[in-house]
Each structure stands twice: as structure tokens, then as C-alpha cells.
Amino acid sequence: MKRLILLTILFIMTFVTTACSDSYTQKHSAVNDEEEKDTLRIGLDDEPPTLDPHLSSSAVDRQVMHAVFDKLVDIDEDMEIVPKLAKDWDVSDDHKTYTFYLEEDVEFHDGTPFDADAVKFNFERMLDPEVGSARIDEVEEIEKVNVVDDYTVEVVLKDPHAPLLGALTDRAGMMVSPSAVEEMGGDFENHPVGTGPYEFIEKEKNNYIGVSRYEDYWDDEAKIENVIYEPYTDENIRTTNLTSGDIDLVSLVSPKDANKLEEDPSITVDSRDGNGYLGLHISKENEALGDENIREAIDYAVDREAIAKVAYEGGALPAIDAFPPENWAHNPDIEVPENGVEEAKKLVKESGVEDPSFTLNVPPSETDEDVGQMVQNMLAEVGITVSVEVQEHGQLLDSMESGNFDAIYLGWDGRVDPDESVSKFFMSDGYNNYDKIDDEELDSLLKEARTTLDEDKRATLYEEFSEKLFNLHEHVFLVHPDEIKAMKKNVEGFVHYPDGMVRPHELDFE
Amino acid sequence: MVSFIFRRIGLMIVVLFLVSVIIFSLVNILPGDPALMILGQDSSPEAIESLREELGLNKPLIQQYTNWMGNVLMGDLGESLNDNTGVTTLLMKKIPITMQLAVMSLLISIIIAIPAGILGAAKKGTFWDYISTTMALSGVALPPFWIGILLIFIFSITLGWLPPSGYVSFFEDPWRNILLMLMPAFALGIRSTAELTRMLRSSMVETLQSDFVRTGYAKGLMGMSVVFKHAFRNSLIPVITMSGLQLAALLGGVVIVETIFHIPGLGQLIYNAILERDFPVVQGGVLFIAFGVIIINFIVDIIYSLVDPRIKLGGQK
Numbered sequence: 001m002k003r004l005i006l007l008t009i010l011f012i013m014t015f016v017t018t019a020c021s022d023s024y025t026q027k028h029s030a031v032n033d034e035e036e037k038d039t040l041r042i043g044l045d046d047e048p049p050t051l052d053p054h055l056s057s058s059a060v061d062r063q064v065m066h067a068v069f070d071k072l073v074d075i076d077e078d079m080e081i082v083p084k085l086a087k088d089w090d091v092s093d094d095h096k097t098y099t100f101y102l103e104e105d106v107e108f109h110d111g112t113p114f115d116a117d118a119v120k121f122n123f124e125r126m127l128d129p130e131v132g133s134a135r136i137d138e139v140e141e142i143e144k145v146n147v148v149d150d151y152t153v154e155v156v157l158k159d160p161h162a163p164l165l166g167a168l169t170d171r172a173g174m175m176v177s178p179s180a181v182e183e184m185g186g187d188f189e190n191h192p193v194g195t196g197p198y199e200f201i202e203k204e205k206n207n208y209i210g211v212s213r214y215e216d217y218w219d220d221e222a223k224i225e226n227v228i229y230e231p232y233t234d235e236n237i238r239t240t241n242l243t244s245g246d247i248d249l250v251s252l253v254s255p256k257d258a259n260k261l262e263e264d265p266s267i268t269v270d271s272r273d274g275n276g277y278l279g280l281h282i283s284k285e286n287e288a289l290g291d292e293n294i295r296e297a298i299d300y301a302v303d304r305e306a307i308a309k310v311a312y313e314g315g316a317l318p319a320i321d322a323f324p325p326e327n328w329a330h331n332p333d334i335e336v337p338e339n340g341v342e343e344a345k346k347l348v349k350e351s352g353v354e355d356p357s358f359t360l361n362v363p364p365s366e367t368d369e370d371v372g373q374m375v376q377n378m379l380a381e382v383g384i385t386v387s388v389e390v391q392e393h394g395q396l397l398d399s400m401e402s403g404n405f406d407a408i409y410l411g412w413d414g415r416v417d418p419d420e421s422v423s424k425f426f427m428s429d430g431y432n433n434y435d436k437i438d439d440e441e442l443d444s445l446l447k448e449a450r451t452t453l454d455e456d457k458r459a460t461l462y463e464e465f466s467e468k469l470f471n472l473h474e475h476v477f478l479v480h481p482d483e484i485k486a487m488k489k490n491v492e493g494f495v496h497y498p499d500g501m502v503r504p505h506e507l508d509f510e
Numbered sequence: 511m512v513s514f515i516f517r518r519i520g521l522m523i524v525v526l527f528l529v530s531v532i533i534f535s536l537v538n539i540l541p542g543d544p545a546l547m548i549l550g551q552d553s554s555p556e557a558i559e560s561l562r563e564e565l566g567l568n569k570p571l572i573q574q575y576t577n578w579m580g581n582v583l584m585g586d587l588g589e590s591l592n593d594n595t596g597v598t599t600l601l602m603k604k605i606p607i608t609m610q611l612a613v614m615s616l617l618i619s620i621i622i623a624i625p626a627g628i629l630g631a632a633k634k635g636t637f638w639d640y641i642s643t644t645m646a647l648s649g650v651a652l653p654p655f656w657i658g659i660l661l662i663f664i665f666s667i668t669l670g671w672l673p674p675s676g677y678v679s680f681f682e683d684p685w686r687n688i689l690l691m692l693m694p695a696f697a698l699g700i701r702s703t704a705e706l707t708r709m710l711r712s713s714m715v716e717t718l719q720s721d722f723v724r725t726g727y728a729k730g731l732m733g734m735s736v737v738f739k740h741a742f743r744n745s746l747i748p749v750i751t752m753s754g755l756q757l758a759a760l761l762g763g764v765v766i767v768e769t770i771f772h773i774p775g776l777g778q779l780i781y782n783a784i785l786e787r788d789f790p791v792v793q794g795g796v797l798f799i800a801f802g803v804i805i806i807n808f809i810v811d812i813i814y815s816l817v818d819p820r821i822k823l824g825g826q827k
Binding site: 129133136187207230237241397 | 540541542546547548549550551553555556557561592593594595600603662667670673675676770772774778779782785786
């Protein structure tokens with residue numbers, strides 16, 4: 001009896017302490033206060049697997065690479081393409097030859113010069129089948145690269161390719177040092193050498209990546225001397241380290257955490273509409289999903305607004321096509337009928353499928369599980385049974401590649417050029433066509449949209465594409481999640497670019 | 511003694527072999543293609559296939575196993591599929607960190623368990639005993655990750671006394687290194703603390719009731735002297751054994767604590783390697799832990815026999 005009482009007291013005390021503080025307190029962290037403000041600590045959502053832009057395929061790599069590498073061109077806050085290593089460029093009348101005029105007096109961190117030969121080396125490396133670059137689908141259209149003079153280089157395409165410049169604002173445009181690659185071979189990805197405002201210092205696996213200001217940078221020098229990137233896979237630990245620890249900036253914040261952090265006076269939360277989308281990849285092999293009527297019913301039955309409001313706590317926009325409302329390729333006219341749920345119920349009955357059901361795989365995050373459950377409830381209302389299964393990331397990728405799934409909730413974080421957000425997913429020969437969509441019209445629309453450079457014409461084509469895709473009902477778009485970052489109040493100069501990449505050389509401490 | 515050692519070594523070889531087969535099989539049963547994980551969604555099917563060839567993933571499993579084992583026996587644990595760092599190099603870097611965590615855990619456990627256990631035994635049946643036993647019970651029941659998060663909440667968020675997570679090498683900043691290890695070591699060791707307390711307490715209770723102690727009382731020795739000099743030392747034997755076993759168990763339990771406190775140790779390494787399907791790292795890491803556990807048990811047995819002259823190794827009378 002006495003023991004029971006003691007245990008109960010112990011538990012009550014613990015719960016009281018836990019329940020007392022609801023919000024994060026702004027106690028100054030127990031950090032070594034002597035540490036001068038010369039180091040910016042950025043909390044990443046994962047450990048970057050590689051720092052070689054030609055081999056990289058994770059979004060998290062790009063964060064670190066943006067400190068170490070410059071691209072040929074960049075984007076501004078409004079997603080317009082602006083000069084970077086290429087100070088200017090011409091496009092030939094047949095749209096197949098791009099001539100880039102390079103900045104002069106630029107050096108790689110190893111002292112070797114950046115010039116047209118280096119650019120040629122970079123493109124050829126991306127195209128080399130032996131290298132097996134992950135950039136291949138971004139640069140496939142390139143036929144050859146010619147060095148005109150030290151600072152002028154021609155990129156010749158097989159066909160006009162509108163997404164090219166967009167691709168060059170990111171990894172495909174990041175210039176690596178040819179001599180470093182030749183010297184280090186496979187080890188280059190652990191010791192990247194670029195022309196960027198920071199040079200790579202060291203990397204400790206699962207611990208941190210350290211970079212330091214490059215004193216001979218050709219453009220505006222970085223303000224903060226050192227940047228340390230630390231991977232925190234658990235989002236709670238990540239945000240805790242922001243509020244009570246050493247991290248100055250977190251590059252990926254969930255909407256739930258964002259709402260909590262906004263109440264913390266020592267933290268700035270910067271949220272902007274995201275450029276990507278999340279939705280259901282569908283396999284027609286499943287009996288229910290193979291039926292057109294059922295799929296149409298799903299598109300009508302899911303309440304996208306509710307998902308954005310509840311599962312994402314307002315940190316997302318409902319999505320009915322691949323492009324968020326801000327994007328020029330967006331189609332504002334696609335609508336789900338007013339009485340969508342009723343329509344859906346009718347469709348399910350019409351389909352003649354007995355007891356339609358399927359399994360929905362979701363990634364292992366709280367938000368994704370919530371979405372899974374919401375979809376499950378919404379579809380149950382119209383007579384479709386969904387069982388939600390949480391699958392760990394590696395398994396999910398595997399399921400998608402092998403086609404071993406009914407439906408998967410996943411998405412894409414969007415790219416500067418609309419083509420890169422859709423062609424590999426929805427073209428019949430796309431590398432990532434998990435829905436196994438095979439529609440001639442879609443193919444030709446996308447093909448035309450990428451081979452013409454006229455933005456207005458392209459916008460019309462994409463609108464047509466989105467409408468057709470919706471009517472096929474072979475992919476269910478759900479939301480455009482917001483792009484959210486959070487940082488300590490004393491971090492200044494942060495500009496939230498649409499590609500979600502932190503450009504640390506622009507930041508400073510108050 | 512010699513035959514004991516030989517038998518132990520023989521046993522160790524058998525166990526390690528079994529472990530290697532098990533871990534190799536498990537890792538290969540897992541769905542998920544390492545080549546795909548490395549190259550990611552962006553890549554072409556051709557690139558993925560050529561990487562699979564390069565990594566030898568298309569060879570029959572038996573051959574992959576024998577290749578791997580053959581290398582291991584020559585001291586080569588292979589390279590990480592992820593970034594080609596040698597597995598041995600990675601282990602060498604991470605093991606000291608995890609060892610430090612495990613040892614600190616054990617030390618904290620012992621430091622708490624000794625007074626708690628003695629108190630409980632000496633004041634058996636009183637209020638102090640109940641406190642001690644209750645704490646022990648909670649320690650077994652409460653999971654380390656919950657304790658860990660609770661500690662962060664109390665000491666980092668609310669009080670701001672300690673940084674919530676992170677790791678700094680002892681050689682770089684010894685004070686901060688210890689500071690950062692305090693909470694994780696405590697959280698990790700919570701179960702050990704509990705078990706050691708209970709063990710010591712019941713061992714002492716037994717000893718205190720034994721003949722030679724009563725003889726001591728009869729001879730007129732004071733209570734405290736009896737407790738400390740005689741009873742305590744004799745009760746230590748099972749505790750020593752248990753400490754050794756706890757150390758081995760701690761090695762296995764570090765994953766969650768390392769994740770919560772962002773300590774780049776062996777647990778984190780293996781955990782991330784599993785998620786990334788980095789087979790060589792998982793296999794090498796697990797093999798090492800198995801090896802470590804075996805060695806620790808072996809040493810514990812030796813110490814045990816040295817401490818207690820009644821124990822003869824090899825099970826002889």
C-alpha cells in the first residue's frame with residue numbers, strides 16, 4: 001500500500017511538472033555564452049548522403065551545396081532567372097543553342113580557375129553514363145558543349161528544351177572543380193570543391209558538416225564566418241534545439257511546430273506558399289482502383305480543404321493540380337463538383353465493384369498518418385474501405401519502384417520550371433511514372449510545352465494538361481504544403497526563396 | 511583455467527558465426543534496394559542497375575555472404591555503400607563515443623544504486639526502504655526515451671541548465687563533453703540503476719541475515735561497521751556480475767538515447783545505416799556489438815572467479 005502511494009505521488013509530480021509549461025519558454029540556452037557570433041548553426045532534417053551535385057538526389061544535400069557551390073544562373077524571390085556564374089546568355093533563333101558569357105576572375109576553392117573548359121567538364125560529367133549522374137534527365141537534351149573562348153561556352157541541344165535554364169538554377173548548374181574531381185575521384189562527394197561563398201572544411205558522419213567563408217569569393221562575401229550543418233532526423237529534437245539549444249536556423253519545420261514556434265518571442269517563423277505538391281499515387285492493378293468510376297469518386301470525395309486545415313493546421317493549400325496557385329502554370333478552373341460526396345457515392349454504386357477497398361501506404365510522420373486517416377474516413381463515407389499502412393522511407397521507395405502498392409501518399413517539392421515537376425511523373429516514359437499513366441494526349445501536351453519557349457503558350461498547354469490529368473483520375477492531388485523555416489530572432493537578412501534553399505552568405509547576426 | 515579459456519574461445523567463434531549469418535540474412539530480407547537509396551528517385555533505371563552490378567548486389571546471396579565473411583576474417587569490414595568510408599574507420603570513430611556513454615551510464619547507475627541499495631537493506635521495511643524500492647520499480651518500468659525527453663524538458667527547456675543535445679569530443683572540451691553526456695547517460699542507465707539497486711539490496715539483506723554477520727554482532731561490532739565492512743563487500747559479487755552484463759546490455763540500448771540526444775555514436779550509426787540500407791555498416795556494426803558483448807561477459811566471468819574464491823571457472827566443484 002505504501003509503495004502504491006509513493007508511486008502515485010511520483011507520477012503526479014511528474015505529470016504536474018510536464019503539464020505546467022504549455023509553451024516553449026524563452027530561457028536562454030545553456031550555451032557557452034563566450035562563443036562569438038561567428039558561427040551559424042543550421043539544423044537539417046536529415047544527414048546529406050552526398051555533397052556532389054552531380055550525384056545528389058536528396059533535397060537535404062542541396063542546402064549544404066548552396067553554400068559551397070555557385071550555379072550558372074540563380075533565381076530571385078519571385079522565381080525569375082537571374083545571372084550568377086553566367087553573367088549573361090543568348091539563345092539562338094532555333095532555341096537549340098545557348099551561349100553563356102561567364103564571369104571572369106572566378107576561382108574554385110582549390111585555386112584553379114573557373115572558365116569555359118570547366119563548364120564543359122561539368123556538363124560532360126553529368127552526361128557520362130559511367131558516372132551515372134542523377135542529373136541525367138535534366139541534361140539529356142544536351143547534344144554537345146563547345147568552348148568558344150575562355151569565358152564563353154555554347155550548349156547545343158538536340159531539341160528546344162524550355163526547362164534548361166530552370167534546371168541550371170540548381171544542382172545541374174552547380175559547377176564543380178574539374179581538377180578536384182580528377183584528383184579525388186570517388187572521394188569528391190565527401191570533400192566538395194566549388195566556387196561558392198563558403199568552402200568545405202570537414203564532415204563527421206551523423207554529426208555535422210562544417211564550412212568556412214571563402215576569402216577570395218568573386219561576389220559579395222559572406223557575412224558570417226562559419227556555418228555548421230547538423231542533421232536531426234527527429235523533428236521534435238530539431239525544434240527543441242532551436243528554442244533551447246545551439247541551433248540558429250531550422251530548414252524544415254512542420255506546420256504543427258510552426259504554430260507553436262510563432263508564440264515564442266525568441267524565434268522568427270518564416271512561412272511561404274510551397275512550390276510542390278503531395279498526393280496519392282495510384283496503381284490500377286488494384287480491383288477498385290482499376291475502375292474509372294471509383295477513381296473519379298475518390299477525386300470527388302476527398303475534402304482537400306479539410307486536409308489542409310486539419311492535418312496541416314493551415315500550413316498547406318488544397319491542390320487539384322501539380323502547380324500551386326502562385327505558379328504561372330497553374331490551372332485555376334479545375335473544380336470538384338459542389339455535391340462531390342453525393343456524386344462520389346453514385347459513382348461507387350455505378351462502378352459495380354463489390355466492396356471496393358485498397359491499402360494506402362504513408363510515410364512515417366505524424367502529419368502523413370493524419371492525412372491517411374482523414375482520407376480513410378472520407379472514402380468510408382462514400383463506400384470505399386481504405387486501410388492505412390505506415391511504411392518507412394526505404395520501403396516506400398521500394399514499393400513505388402517495384403509497383404508493389406495500391407496507393408501511396410507522396411509528392412514532389414516542385415522545381416523552378418513546371419516541366420520538371422510533372423514530366424517524369426506523368427509522361428508515359430517518365431522515370432518516375434509510378435501511376436503508370438499512358439496517355440498520348442498528355443504526352444504530346446507535355447512534349448510541346450517543353451519544346452517551346454513562349455511562356456504564355458506554355459501556360460495554356462499546362463492548363464490543358466492539368467485538366468486532362470484530372471479527368472483521367474489516375475493521380476489524386478491533395479495539398480501544396482507550405483515551405484516553413486524558423487530561426488532565432490537574432491538571425492537577419494533571411495530571404496525566403498521559392499526553392500526553399502537557405503543562402504547562408506546573405507545571413508548575419510544582429 | 512586454460513581449458514576454460516579454450517572452451518570460451520570456441521564458443522565465441524560459434525556465436526559470432528551465428529550472429530553473422532543472422533544479421534546478413536535479416537539485412538537482405540529487408541525490402542529496399544541500396545542502389546536505389548543511394549541514387550535516389552531522380553536516377554535512371556540504367557544507373558541503378560549499373561550500381562547494383564558494381565556493388566555486387568546481383569550475385570547469389572551465398573556468394574555475397576562468403577565474400578563478406580572472407581574479408582571480415584582478414585580484418586576488412588568493407589566500405590559504407592553510402593560514401594565509401596571504411597566501415598572499420600567509422601566504427602573506430604563511433605565506438606569510443608558510445609563506450610563513453612555506456613560507461614558513464616554504468617557509473618551513474620552504480621553511484622546511485624550503492625547508497626540506495628544499502629539504505630534499502632539496512633533500513634529494511636522502513637520508509638527509506640520503500641522509497642528506494644519504489645525508485646527501483648519505476649526505473650524498470652519507465653522507458654529511457656521517456657525519461658530522456660523528460661530530462662530535456664526539465665533541465666533544458668524549463669530550467670535552461672543544460673543544452674538539450676549534442677556532442678563535443680572530450681579532448682576538445684572536457685567539461686562540456688561531460689555536461690552533454692549527463693542526461694543521456696542517466697536516461698540510458700535508468701534500468702540498470704533500478705536493477706542494481708534491487709540486486710544490491712536483496713543481496714545485502716541476505717548477507718545481513720547470514721551467520722557470519724550475526725557472529726559479528728555477537729562479538730560486539732557496531733552496526734555501521736558490520737554493514738559496510740562485512741556485509742557490503744560480500745554482497746558485491748552478484749552486483750559485479752550484473753554490472754558487467756548491464757554494460758553489455760547498455761551497448762545494445764543506446765540507439766534511442768543517441769537519437770534523442772543527437773549523439774553521433776554507434777547506435778545512431780547502425781540505425782541510420784538500416785534506414786539507408788547500408789548493408790556493410792549494419793553487418794559490421796552488429797558483428798562488433800556481438801563481439802563486444804561476448805568479450806565483456808568473458809571478462810566478467812574472470813573477475814567473478816577472482817573476487818570469489820569459492821567460484822572455480824569451468825564448473826568444477
